Amino acid sequence: MTASESYPDDLKYHKEHDWARIEGDEAVLGITWFAQDALGELVHYEPPNEGDTIARDSAYGEVESVKAVSDVIAPLSGEVLEVNAKVVDEPETVNDDPYGDGWLIRIRLGDPSEADALLDVAAYKQVVAES
Amino acid sequence: MAQTLFRTPLHDRHVALGARMVPFAGWEMPVQYAGVIPEHKAVRADAGVFDVSHMGEFEVEGPRASELLQATLSNDLEKIGPGEAQYTLLTNDRGGIIDDLIAYRLDEFRYLLIVNAANREVDFAWLKEREIPGSDLRDVSDEYGLLAVQGPRALERLGLPEAKQFTFAEGQIDGIECMVNRTGYTGEAGCELLVMAEDAPALWDSVLERGAGPCGLGARDTLRLEASLPLHGNDITQETDAISAGLGWCCDPDKEFSGAQELRELKARGPERKLVSFVMEEKAVPRQGMPIEGGGEVTSGTHSPMLDRGIGMGYVPVASAAPDTELAIDVRGNSRRARIVKRPIYKREE
Numbered sequence: 001m002t003a004s005e006s007y008p009d010d011l012k013y014h015k016e017h018d019w020a021r022i023e024g025d026e027a028v029l030g031i032t033w034f035a036q037d038a039l040g041e042l043v044h045y046e047p048p049n050e051g052d053t054i055a056r057d058s059a060y061g062e063v064e065s066v067k068a069v070s071d072v073i074a075p076l077s078g079e080v081l082e083v084n085a086k087v088v089d090e091p092e093t094v095n096d097d098p099y100g101d102g103w104l105i106r107i108r109l110g111d112p113s114e115a116d117a118l119l120d121v122a123a124y125k126q127v128v129a130e131s
Numbered sequence: 132m133a134q135t136l137f138r139t140p141l142h143d144r145h146v147a148l149g150a151r152m153v154p155f156a157g158w159e160m161p162v163q164y165a166g167v168i169p170e171h172k173a174v175r176a177d178a179g180v181f182d183v184s185h186m187g188e189f190e191v192e193g194p195r196a197s198e199l200l201q202a203t204l205s206n207d208l209e210k211i212g213p214g215e216a217q218y219t220l221l222t223n224d225r226g227g228i229i230d231d232l233i234a235y236r237l238d239e240f241r242y243l244l245i246v247n248a249a250n251r252e253v254d255f256a257w258l259k260e261r262e263i264p265g266s267d268l269r270d271v272s273d274e275y276g277l278l279a280v281q282g283p284r285a286l287e288r289l290g291l292p293e294a295k296q297f298t299f300a301e302g303q304i305d306g307i308e309c310m311v312n313r314t315g316y317t318g319e320a321g322c323e324l325l326v327m328a329e330d331a332p333a334l335w336d337s338v339l340e341r342g343a344g345p346c347g348l349g350a351r352d353t354l355r356l357e358a359s360l361p362l363h364g365n366d367i368t369q370e371t372d373a374i375s376a377g378l379g380w381c382c383d384p385d386k387e388f389s390g391a392q393e394l395r396e397l398k399a400r401g402p403e404r405k406l407v408s409f410v411m412e413e414k415a416v417p418r419q420g421m422p423i424e425g426g427g428e429v430t431s432g433t434h435s436p437m438l439d440r441g442i443g444m445g446y447v448p449v450a451s452a453a454p455d456t457e458l459a460i461d462v463r464g465n466s467r468r469a470r471i472v473k474r475p476i477y478k479r480e481e
Contacts, residue, residue: 002166040349041168043434044416044441062463064416066167066434067349069463088414 002041002095005033011099012115013124014057014075019099022115027076030103031063031094034128039065042091047083047105054078054107056114061104063094076114078107139184140276140331148345156249158185160348167349171436174317174354175479178282179346180338183323184331187251187272189244189258195265196240203261204234205373205391207383213238216297216314218381220373221246221254226390226397227369228376230254231361233314235299245277245325247363276331280343281321281354283479288341291322305337316351318358318475353433356442359408359474365419366406366430366444375402375446377474405452406430407471411441415467417460423447424459424466437477443469 011019017035021028036042044064054060059071060080084103087093094102109115119127136159145152150161161182163170173179191200200208206219213236221229230250235243246254251272258268280289289304294313302311310325326334339345352362361367361376372390373382374397384395404427411417417432423445432443447458458469 040163041166043168044414046415064434066353066436067162069416069418 003033003097005037006099007032007121007125007128008099009121011121012075012118013121013127014073014118015124015127016073018073018075020075020115020118021103022109025109025112026081026106027078027109028103028106029075030098031072032124032128033098034131035070036095036098036102039063039070040067041065042094045087045091045094045104047088048080050080050083052080053110054080054105063091063104072104075118076107077110079110080105081108082106137185139182140328141182141184141335144332144335145182145345150345150347153348155348156185156247158248160185161345163347163349164345167347167353168436170344170346170350171353173344174282174319174346174350175437176283178280178285178288178321178343179350180335180343181279181281181346181348181351182276182335183279183351184276184328185248186277187246187248187254187270188275188277188325189246189255190269190271191242191244191258191266192240192269193266194240195263196242196267199258199261199263199266199268200234200242201386202388203258205382205388205394206234207386208234208236208242211236214298214300216299216312218297220378220381221257222373222382222388222390222394223369224389224393226372226374226393228363228367228371228373228378229257229369231363231367231378233297233312235312249364274328276326276328276334278324278326278331278334278338279315279317279321279351280324280338281315281317281319282343283320285319285321285343288343289322289338290341304334307334307337309334316358316360317354318360318478319354353436356431356433356444357435357437357475357477359444359476361406361444362431371406371446372397372402374398375404376406402449404446404448406444406446407452408444408474408476409442409458409469409471410435410438410476411443411460412457412468412470414441415460415462415465416441417443417445417462417467417469421463422461424461425451427458429460435477441469442476447471
């Protein structure tokens with residue numbers, strides 16, 4: 001069942017509709033409710049490889065729905081520690097639970113200070129309102 | 132440039148149902164309601180209804196209506212009588228495909244053509260230019276709404292008897308008069324209901340009440356691609372021909388129509404490439420415009436909800452166009468394996 005619209009308070013956001021949950025020197029990344037809703041039911045997730053280095057504001061993977069494909073933009077730089085295999089097998093997990101089981105990758109932060117540039121929930125909701 | 136989009140007679144119904152509306156061929160159309168995949172599966176399992184009122188309808192009438200259409204359409208209209216319909220192509224002087232359409236023979240001297248929305252103006256201008264005294268062509272699109280009701284239970288839900296494909300008759304659904312056409316674009320049983328525009332909302336309500344689920348253009352595309360039905364603008368265009376597209380069966384070689392000679396010559400020497408259907412063997416969704424290695428291009432691609440894989444159609448060199456041939460598709464720089472399959476890509480096991 002598709003999730004209803006929400007933007008958790010404890011996440012940091014990127015204007016390209018990505019979120020980050022920072023946990024010490026690691027972070028879990030995913031796409032927001034708005035992003036999955038715009039795409040529709042996801043049918044394919046092209047993840048990076050574990051060990052890859054990803055750069056803030058650059059694409060690290062692709063998510064694809066029946067209708068469209070979209071780059072996933074990294075909100076933070078770092079090294080990929082883990083790819084969510086459940087989403088590789090069942091991409092619709094992102095639609096069902098974009099902030100929980102539908103996370104995309106876990107990274108080791110390259111530069112923790114980058115987090116300061118991300119949006120808080122109020123600022124991100126403003127981005128959504130203007131989209 | 133801002134452009135006003137046309138709206139079908141069912142626009143308010145779509146908005147009320149929470150449809151996602153998108154621009155399509157100059158129209159504001161529902162791309163999905165609940166979601167492409169559940170809508171698609173509803174049509175494969177039960178029944179779905181599509182608003183296809185954006186499609187164009189032309190009437191061609193007069194003692195020489197047949198003559199005009201025989202000279203412009205590829206199939207032989209003399210094969211059908213009143214109450215019968217025919218899939219056919221409007222071809223240009225080079226044998227390229229201006230549009231694919233269905234011609235309905237209303238009576239001896241009167242035809243209805245249902246054409247693609249995106250080609251309505253081009254088709255009309257092409258035919259108007261070739262009109263002859265005794266053949267009167269009119270664009271009557273604005274007078275009608277068109278609902279496609281498709282799926283294994285579509286007829287049962289509408290209370291309609293089975294009938295031969297490509298026939299039509301006057302009928303009623305819950306007292307609403309319509310023309311019941313035994314045609315469709317999903318590979319399923321069902322019909323298309325042509326109704327006066329002012330009656331379209333009531334007919335839509337009746338069809339939903341009878342249990343067909345609303346379906347958008349998203350599911351229409353995935354369904355037609357699983358059924359290997361070409362889409363004009365993608366798989367067939369003014370630059371592609373019927374022979375390469377595998378549509379030679381609807382071109383009568385024994386009559387004269389625009390481009391007939393070119394098509395006869397092409398058939399005699401054999402086309403260089405063919406339109407094939409394929410299924411991905413690796414996880415990837417093929418898309419229109421992606422190169423096929425060895426010379427070729429994807430013309431339509433999507434994710435098949437029934438096969439849970441990428442599927443598509445594309446042109447490949449004739450030498451590598453046989454079923455079971457392996458293809459490699461360039462998916463944004465990554466080579467992904469696919470295999471040519473017999474049409475249709477998907478058919479329900481009976």
